[in-house]
Amino acid sequence: MNESLSEKTLEELQTLLAGWGEPKFRAGQVYAWLSKGVRPEDMTNLPKTLRERLSTLPYGGARIYDKRLSEKDGTIKYLFALEDGNLVEGVLMRYAYGNTLCISTQVGCRMGCAFCASTLEGCVRNLTAGEMLGFISCVEADVPHQADAVRTVTNIVLMGSGEPLDNYDNVVRFLRMVSDEKGKNISPRNISLSTCGLVPKLLRFTEEAPHVTLSVSLHAPNNTVRDQIMPVNHTYPMEQLLAAAKNYAEKTGRRVIFEYALIDGLNSDKAAADELADKLRAINCHVNLIPLNHVEERNLRGVTRKQAEQFMAWLDKRHISATIRREMGSDIQGACGQLRRSVLQNIEKGESGT
Ligand code: SAH
Numbered sequence: 001m002n003e004s005l006s007e008k009t010l011e012e013l014q015t016l017l018a019g020w021g022e023p024k025f026r027a028g029q030v031y032a033w034l035s036k037g038v039r040p041e042d043m044t045n046l047p048k049t050l051r052e053r054l055s056t057l058p059y060g061g062a063r064i065y066d067k068r069l070s071e072k073d074g075t076i077k078y079l080f081a082l083e084d085g086n087l088v089e090g091v092l093m094r095y096a097y098g099n100t101l102c103i104s105t106q107v108g109c110r111m112g113c114a115f116c117a118s119t120l121e122g123c124v125r126n127l128t129a130g131e132m133l134g135f136i137s138c139v140e141a142d143v144p145h146q147a148d149a150v151r152t153v154t155n156i157v158l159m160g161s162g163e164p165l166d167n168y169d170n171v172v173r174f175l176r177m178v179s180d181e182k183g184k185n186i187s188p189r190n191i192s193l194s195t196c197g198l199v200p201k202l203l204r205f206t207e208e209a210p211h212v213t214l215s216v217s218l219h220a221p222n223n224t225v226r227d228q229i230m231p232v233n234h235t236y237p238m239e240q241l242l243a244a245a246k247n248y249a250e251k252t253g254r255r256v257i258f259e260y261a262l263i264d265g266l267n268s269d270k271a272a273a274d275e276l277a278d279k280l281r282a283i284n285c286h287v288n289l290i291p292l293n294h295v296e297e298r299n300l301r302g303v304t305r306k307q308a309e310q311f312m313a314w315l316d317k318r319h320i321s322a323t324i325r326r327e328m329g330s331d332i333q334g335a336c337g338q339l340r341r342s343v344l345q346n347i348e349k350g351e352s353g354t
Contacts, residue, residue, distance in 0.1 A: 003060050004057070004059055004061070006213055007133065008125065010027060010227055011112075013031050017030070020050075026050065029046060032182075035137075036137060037133075037138065039055075040059075054103075060130030060134065061083070061133075061134035062082055062088075062135055062138055064079075064080060064081075066078070067079070068272065076091070076142075077091050078138070078142075079135070080131075082107075082131055086107045086124060087122070087162075088107055088131075088160070089161060090104060090160055091160070092153070096148065097154070098154030098190075100153075100154070100155040101136060101157070102252060103132055103156060104132075105126070105132065105167050106124075106161060107123070108162070109162045110163070110166065111231065112230075112231040112232075113217075113219075114298060115219075115229060115263065115295065115298055115300050117295045117298075120297055123162070123166075127147050128170050129173040129174040129177055132170070132171075133178060136156070139152060139153055140152045140153055153186070155190040156178065157215075158171065158191070158192065159192070162309055164193050165205060175188070176208055176209075176210060179191070191210075192213040193205075193213070194216070197216060197230075199241055202214075202245075203244055206252070213254060213259040214254065215259055216256060216257070216259065217230075219263075220267050221275035223238050224281075229300075230256060234245045238279070242280075242283065246282065249284040254284075254287055255284050256286075257286050258287045260288065261289075262290070262302060262308055262311060263292055263302065264301040265301075272311075273315055277318035277319075278318075286323070287322035288325045289311060289312055290325045291305075291324070291325065293327075305324075308324050
């Protein structure tokens with residue numbers, strides 16, 4: 001899968017260009033262009049013959065197909081088109097400290113979580129590292145950075161559609177490349193990866209990947225509840241997942257974030273808060289309480305702001321730090337999978353003439 005130009009490392013370019021008889025410094029020039037998302041025809045400091053030769057390789061990458069700007073908070077929801085015509089989402093969120101880009105790792109998802117729109121039609125395919133890097137380049141070309149900032153995208157969260165650890169090799173390659181000082185140079189400190197809990201992959205990731213912030217989508221205080229909403233829990237039950245998360249916290253010295261979407265009548269009462277607190281006590285962690293985004297096809301309801309605050313207070317009483325996630329881009333279908341689905345449905349409608 002690593003044939004596309006947009007995902008070649010500097011070393012791979014050196015080998016390729018040496019094989020073409022190019023002088024050594026050319027690889028660095030090409031790599032610098034590629035990390036800005038520039039295509040061969042626009043690599044102005046290269047001889048025409050080299051540009052043409054590079055153009056014969058598949059590029060990979062992405063381009064912007066559609067975007068929506070939130071009037072409320074400046075969030076931009078992107079729909080990116082890939083070379084094979086697939087569409088995937090990304091979201092740029094604006095904060096005082098910089099901008100966070102939420103990136104998808106697969107077209108669709110095969111994890112089957114009961115509350116999630118990304119998984120409704122299964123997984124179409126994995127995204128390549130070059131495509132994930134391409135999302136950043138697209139956004140940086142689309143949104144100029146502010147005068148006092150070095151770049152537009154300062155932080156990355158792998159929290160879009162897809163399960164990152166189900167696309168392990170491409171995701172690890174992406175993380176290495178995006179944090180390369182000669183490339184996009186985004187520090188692993190500013191990157192988060194969110195997983196639903198593929199335990200063996202998480203253990204491997206702990207040992208061999210750059211140490212990013214780990215988020216775990218927990219959403220339940222016990223196996224009985226988690227089994228109902230997250231099929232992955234049948235394979236890797238909560239005890240195994242919590243042990244792997246604890247291991248990550250200990251090996252990396254980083255606090256693990258547990259994501260917990262509050263669902264009415266399922267995981268949001270005092271007994272759930274108490275049970276959750278007991279299970280998380282021994283882990284260096286923080287709980288991110290998420291207001292459930294309503295997905296039309298799913299019959300689950302979120303809780304009120306007041307209920308969320310109550311849940312947070314119950315955790316706090318048991319010394320578990322928690323916050324309620326700010327909802328961003330709620331007016332532009334900010335939640336995972338929603339924009340892609342609505343655009344695909346419109347395309348289908350258009351084509352069938354209804
Ligand atoms: N597969 C990874 C990455 C997806 S990240 C994972 O499961 O962590 C997206 C986050 O949004 C996950 O925590 C996911 O559980 C959550 N999510 C999905 N659908 C949601 C919804 N309708 N409302 C609130 N959160 C949702």
